[in-house]
Amino acid sequence: MARLFGTDGVRGVAGRDLTAELAMELSVAAAHVLGDTGPKRPVAVVGRDPRASGEFLEAAVVAGLASSGVDVLRLGVLPTPAVAYLTGALGADLGVMLTASHNPAPDNGVKFLARGGLKLADKVEDEIERRLGEQWNRPVGSGVGRVRDAYGEADRYISHVLTTLPGRLDGLDIVVDCAHGAAHMVAPEALVRAGARVEAIGARPDGLNINAGYGSTHLDRLQQVVVSRGADLGLAYDGDADRCLAVDHTGAIVDGDQIMAVLAAAMHAEGRLAKDTVVATVMSNLGFKLAMRDAGINVIETAVGDRYVLERMKSEGFNLGGEQSGHVIMLDHATTGDGLLTSLHLLAVVAGSGRTLRELASVMTPLPQILINVKDVDRGKASVPELTAAVAQAEAELGEAGRVLIRPSGTEPMIRVMVEASSQDQASSVADRLAEIVRTACA
Known part of the structure; x- marks a missing residue:
């Protein structure tokens, strides 16, 4: 069973x-x-x-x-x-x-x-x-x-997240997308109380429209509103608001890796990053890891899932970790990923630095990443010799500017092939080649 x-x-x-x-x-x-x-x-x-x-x-x-x-x-x-x-x-x-x-x-x-x-x-x-x-x-x-x-x-929670901020957000003009979800009241209220000018979208839940064309998995509308309004940036939560993604003033997406990079760099500069380390998963972009290395920040990897990130943080005393999807855990202030808390601290870095989110996010350059889900294969064969040899050859070809991750699904007859490279064409070429080997060697 x-x-x-x-x-x-x-x-x-x-x-x-x-x-x-x-x-x-x-x-x-x-x-x-x-x-x-x-x-x-x-x-x-x-x-x-x-x-x-x-x-x-x-x-x-x-x-x-x-x-x-x-x-x-x-x-x-x-x-x-x-x-x-x-x-x-x-x-x-x-x-x-x-x-x-x-x-x-x-x-x-x-x-x-x-x-x-x-x-x-x-x-x-x-x-x-x-x-x-x-x-x-x-x-x-x-x-x-x-x-x-x-x-x-609810007000007790709002007051709590606001007390964690180092300063106010006066002058920031932001758009927030609440996914017609659980944050539709508390997020705009907290952001306004922190001093920001706020336009909320996806903030009229009717019980049936949660995540429907809005929120962190549907950023199109947020991008359009931010650009048309001339806002400083936009924020997007998912249905239960435990994750947050952002877009800068040009409408470019700022994902969870980039948000972690901005927060880690700021906390490191202020001496608040525990053990000069951030915890991420194996799916975090190689560009994030390279940026952290250049900033003198260690990266520890876990299996995919914010629960594994949290377990590692708690066991070894780290205070920042998360996932590319926008689950960011700030263990000094919360016991789990918190989209509102994350967005407030991201805004605090923007407000305190006087720089745009686009400038801050440039601390890392995301490498092109291709993910192919190869279905209807035996996930238990993900380490067969033929595939292992092909991965080794691909890694040698990519060098330090890329990487390969072959990961069997935990629930389906599927193997995931992820390739990062210095160019989109190279990432696609290597990923397609490995996916074809998975189809034949893992059938």
């Missing part, structure tokens, strides 16, 4: 894969695993993004928790990092976020957080899954949990 928990909670099409019954059962099991607090009654916070299905899933989750004897604070629509922060700030024993991040509206997910707003370890998720449907003694009378709305706690 396949594992129920994926890389970021339990996801699926709401009402078909992720039913109200499953959401309730998951919450009961999570209450038994995470809510064992001894004599005191456990407390949970529950937040969601604006998806229509979040309404019935929230009701199911709250019912499961309260019927298990857990007091519930219902936060309403808030970003995932806000729920993570409030789990810790309110002293809750667990947090629950209902979201499918950048996925389309029909999808949804249940994500659990431990005390302090921390992501769960695999073994804890496995224990929750193991206890699904088990027999248990149901509390009655005064033993059942109580439920109350705590929508005003």
Whole structure:
């Protein structure tokens, strides 16, 4: 039987894969695993993004928790990092976020957080899954949990992210794309309170339009509005606002690698970058790594996934890390990737330096990168001798100005071929050649 928990909670099409019954059962099991607090009654916070299905899933989750004897604070629509922060700030024993991040509206997910707003370890998720449907003694009378709305706690989160800023953002003219998602209220409010002039787009969720043509996976509109308005820059979040991408005043995209490079360089110059190191994944652009090397900053690589970045940061005491997709973790201020926090600190560098985002982002030059997903192959054959020899030949051909990454999919019969090179033509040529070898050698 396949594992129920994926890389970021339990996801699926709401009402078909992720039913109200499953959401309730998951919450009961999570209450038994995470809510064992001894004599005191456990407390949970529950937040969601604006998806229509979040309404019935929230009701199911709250019912499961309260019927298990857990007091519930219902936060309403808030970003995932806000729920993570409030789990810790309110002293809750667990947090629950209902979201499918950048996925389309029909999808949804249940994500659990431990005390302090921390992501769960695999073994804890496995224990929750193991206890699904088990027999248990149901509390009655005064033993059942109580439920109350705590929508005003959004301001506590806004105040928190603003207190992390070194200065105000007065004079900056920005456009922010909220993906019709969880940040549609808190992000514009925080940016305005920080001093910026703000035009918000993708800020009218109707439950069905989340990520539809807006947000960090659809930057076209943001680019157009920034250029037509003559704004200084634009920011884009995904549906649950745990990631952020940007565009400069010309409409050019500034991705997660470039954002990390700007933040790392600024923190390094101010002596705030722990151990002069930033944590990235194997998918980060080689241009990022070369730029960090030239700036005297170490780069440590992890497997793909912000949870692996976070694990490495926590275990070795680093305070900045992230992914090309815009998941940036600033561990001095947050326990997870936080799009709003990231964007505020990026803006603070712009405001404090007096330079444009385009100038700041030029600290790194992204190398052309080609990614080919070779489907319907045996992912277990990703290290066969024929392919290993071809990769070695390609690496010798590319030299220090390029690299090759062959990565089997964790969930599908697919092998990913990624090639970076000094030119687009060379990257495409090498990637096509390796993809063809994968098709024949890994069939």
